[in-house]
Amino acid sequence: MIDNQIIATVLVHLFTALIQLVLPRKTVEQMILSIAGCLIGFLLSVNLFIKILDGGILTMNAANWEAPFGIVFVADLFSVTMVLLTSVAALAVSIFSAVGVGRARMLYGYFPIFHFLIMGLNGAFLTGDIFNLYVWFEVVIISSFVLLTLGGRKAQLEGAVKYMAMNILASTFFLTGIGILYGITGTLNMADLALKIPLIEDQNIVNLTAIFFLIGFGIKSAVFPLYFWLPSSYHTPPSAVAAVFGGLLTKLGLYALFRFFTLLFVPNEFLKIVFLTIGVTTILTGAFGALIKTNIRRMLSYLIVCHIGFVIGGLGLYNKMALVGAVFYMIHDIMVKTNLFLIAGLIRQLRGTMNMGKLGGIYAEYPKISLLIAVVLFSLVGIPPLSGFWPKLFLLESALFNHSYFYAASIILGSFITLFVIAKLWSEVFWKDASLDEMVVDNFKALKPGRKTLMVLPIAILACASLFIGLNAEFIIQVTDRIANEMIDTTPYTRAVLGK
Amino acid sequence: MELLLVVLIGALYASGVYLILRRSMVRLLLGIILLGNGTNILIFLLGTITKGKPPVMAADMSVFTDIYADPIPQALILTAIVISFGLTSFAIVLLKRVYALLGTDDLDTLNTPQEEDV
Numbered sequence: 001m002i003d004n005q006i007i008a009t010v011l012v013h014l015f016t017a018l019i020q021l022v023l024p025r026k027t028v029e030q031m032i033l034s035i036a037g038c039l040i041g042f043l044l045s046v047n048l049f050i051k052i053l054d055g056g057i058l059t060m061n062a063a064n065w066e067a068p069f070g071i072v073f074v075a076d077l078f079s080v081t082m083v084l085l086t087s088v089a090a091l092a093v094s095i096f097s098a099v100g101v102g103r104a105r106m107l108y109g110y111f112p113i114f115h116f117l118i119m120g121l122n123g124a125f126l127t128g129d130i131f132n133l134y135v136w137f138e139v140v141i142i143s144s145f146v147l148l149t150l151g152g153r154k155a156q157l158e159g160a161v162k163y164m165a166m167n168i169l170a171s172t173f174f175l176t177g178i179g180i181l182y183g184i185t186g187t188l189n190m191a192d193l194a195l196k197i198p199l200i201e202d203q204n205i206v207n208l209t210a211i212f213f214l215i216g217f218g219i220k221s222a223v224f225p226l227y228f229w230l231p232s233s234y235h236t237p238p239s240a241v242a243a244v245f246g247g248l249l250t251k252l253g254l255y256a257l258f259r260f261f262t263l264l265f266v267p268n269e270f271l272k273i274v275f276l277t278i279g280v281t282t283i284l285t286g287a288f289g290a291l292i293k294t295n296i297r298r299m300l301s302y303l304i305v306c307h308i309g310f311v312i313g314g315l316g317l318y319n320k321m322a323l324v325g326a327v328f329y330m331i332h333d334i335m336v337k338t339n340l341f342l343i344a345g346l347i348r349q350l351r352g353t354m355n356m357g358k359l360g361g362i363y364a365e366y367p368k369i370s371l372l373i374a375v376v377l378f379s380l381v382g383i384p385p386l387s388g389f390w391p392k393l394f395l396l397e398s399a400l401f402n403h404s405y406f407y408a409a410s411i412i413l414g415s416f417i418t419l420f421v422i423a424k425l426w427s428e429v430f431w432k433d434a435s436l437d438e439m440v441v442d443n444f445k446a447l448k449p450g451r452k453t454l455m456v457l458p459i460a461i462l463a464c465a466s467l468f469i470g471l472n473a474e475f476i477i478q479v480t481d482r483i484a485n486e487m488i489d490t491t492p493y494t495r496a497v498l499g500k
Numbered sequence: 501m502e503l504l505l506v507v508l509i510g511a512l513y514a515s516g517v518y519l520i521l522r523r524s525m526v527r528l529l530l531g532i533i534l535l536g537n538g539t540n541i542l543i544f545l546l547g548t549i550t551k552g553k554p555p556v557m558a559a560d561m562s563v564f565t566d567i568y569a570d571p572i573p574q575a576l577i578l579t580a581i582v583i584s585f586g587l588t589s590f591a592i593v594l595l596k597r598v599y600a601l602l603g604t605d606d607l608d609t610l611n612t613p614q615e616e617d618v
Contacts, residue, residue: 131576138583145590149597157598158610161525164594168532168587169520175539175580182573183546232611 001496003058006048006075009083010122012041013090017115027106031098034111038091041118045080045087052080053479057496059128067128067497068189074128074497078327078483082125082255085331088465089247089338090118092458097240099447099454100345105150105238113150114244117143121248125255128497130178131188133256137174137220141167144249147241148233159233166229170219177212180205191497194263194490210265214274217260221253223312224281227305231289234304235297239345242297246304247338251330254311258327262487267318276407279313282306283410287417296344296354296429299421300337303380306414307333313407314395321401323484325394328476332387332469336380339462343373346455347429352441356425361434369456370430372463377426379466381419387470390477505545512538525595525605532591536584540577547573 016037020030052058052075062071075083094114101110120139127133144167149160182188184205185196200206215226222230230250234242261267267275286306293299307329314326346369348354350362363370375386382388392415399408444452469476486493512534519531550569557564599605 131579135579135583138587142586142590145594149594152597154601157594157601160594161598161607161610164591165520165528165532168591169535171587172532172535172539175536176542178576179539179543179546182543182576183548186570188572 001055001058002060003051003075004060005044005051006058006060006073006126009041009045009048009087010119010126012037012044013115013119013122017112017119020112020115021109024109025107027103030106030111034094034097034115035091037115038087038094038118041122042087042091045084045122048075049080049084052077057492059497067499068187068192071132072128072189072191072497073126074190074493075126076486076493076496077479078255078258078486079125081327081331081479081483082251083122085334086118086121086125086248088462089244089334092338092342092462093240093243095454095461096243096342096345096458099451100240100342100349101238102151108150110147110150113143113146114241117147117244121252124252128190129188130181130190130193134171134174134178137171137252137256140249140252141171144245147244148237150241151238153236156236159236162229163233166219166226170216172216173212173219174216177209177216180209180212184209189497190259190263191494194494195498197264206265207268207270210261210271213260213265214257217253217257218278219253221250221257221312222282222305222308223278224285224309227282227286227308230305231298231301234301235295239297239341239348243338243341243345246300246341247334250304250308251334254308254330257312258315258487261315262323263490263493267316272316272318275312275316275318276404277316279309279311279316280406280410282309282312283414284309287414290421291417294356296347296356296425297341299356299425300340300344303340303418303421304337306418307337309414310392310395310411313399313404313411316407317395317398317402317404319398319402320481320484320488321394322398323487324477324480325391325398327480327483328394329391331476331480332379332391332466335462335465335469336376336387339376339459339466340380342459342462343376346373346444346459349447349455350442350444352443356428359429360432361430363430364434372456372460373430374426375463376459376466377422379463379470381422382415385470385473387466387473389470390473501549502545505541505549509538509542509545512541523607525599525607528607529588529591529595533584533588536580536588540580540584543573543576543580547576 016033020033023029057076060073061067117140120136120143124133124136124140127136145164148163149156184200185193187193187196197206219226234245283306286302286309289302290299290306293302311326311329314322344354351359379386379388382392392411396408396411399411516531516535516538519527547570550567553568555568555571602609
């Protein structure tokens, strides 16, 4: 079915950014516009989500060129879920930015660039054309370069060099893959490719191309041998920016991996082993990295890497239960990781530092905020019935059924280390007596009550989303079950796009 | 023509990878540019090169009967060139700023401990 409404979630952020660009130096107006734009984007994506959930896959042909000749936008349940989560995260971050980002950064165009980033993410989730996906990726990375370097502190620039070099390299790999794929099939449309790739006689070149995409998306989603840029750059920008990066950018890489390796290159035995090995090593290296870090955001960066491994391993098992678990984990992870980086920003506001050794006593001083944060931390660890518990249950059960004992063991070890690290964070930051260091400054008390609310409200919104995911797991499982079905049987997708 | 392009692509990729693996920031930048150009020529080559056959047809026909040049690879390359131009100019400015701050172009020195870690 053709429906032009699916592009609206992309356009709303484009227009918000454009209006903000003609209002330079008016930071308050930009702030209000940003929150309003994200709110409209959120309502539109809820509407789209309900439409897809009730109906089926919707498509839109750009400039009315028939698929597979023109660029096509496809909204299946997986894309729409990602768009919905992006808009929830964007809404929370835009509210947090009002206080969490300094005025100097706003004057240099923080808000427009933020909206271009969200636009790029939504576009990448919705497109059904591999070259168009490349273009959206570039929109995302160029916006993220600017957000990462905005402010120009030394640490930021040093992190940005690594981030830039690895991301441009990833795009080059991705583009090389696209070139080869176009050469051997003569099409760029994903649905058309899904039909044409199995018909190619020489499957070796198909496997080779798959490796190009694996490396390209692997760098973006920070899997084991390719993740080193992430912990060395994500702790540098303001927390609002780090929240978008940590919550959404790596998930874009994962989304692309899932899209390509379920629709275009169905994993064979070799690829399954590759994915499982990557999953196990990513979990272990990320978890061990998180153990030794004392800066909260550096520790969270390693936890991102660790939890990417859970999802990649789920793709490696490639059966329905594992895919349900993997997609559920992505849904849970976007909400929680975005929130954790916002919490890191709040802690910095409360104490002026993010070093765990210097923090302490927040629970005694701010019990309500601490309890709110505890809900998020419990969700991340996966205390039943909160959101982290259900996907791990699916992944573990599927791993044991398929005799992937290494993966099962690393899920347990990874979860245990996450629990240990989070318990350490809780006791160091919240329970320990306040440090007597005179360096500690509480910038939070000086804020006006309205601005205090602006800082805590987004954390509460995302915590509610996490609670909803955890307590309403039956609904989420129904959704992810349908997504997993769409991944395994791709005929509805190709039929919706090509109309045959 | 094809063989020449194949050799050229190989040379561009090889030198690009070699330069990226060096420590100097300028070489990193040059390596990224060379790799990007190698990719563009790869797309051009794989889109099959047909000489002197424009992708236009007579007004009274509805399908192509003759061999024609595929315009899509050129559109892709054009897009990729524009994007890599933007990325490269950003990268140049970023590396120049980093050089001005650190006074060296050695990539191994990009790990100054932060005030928050100490």
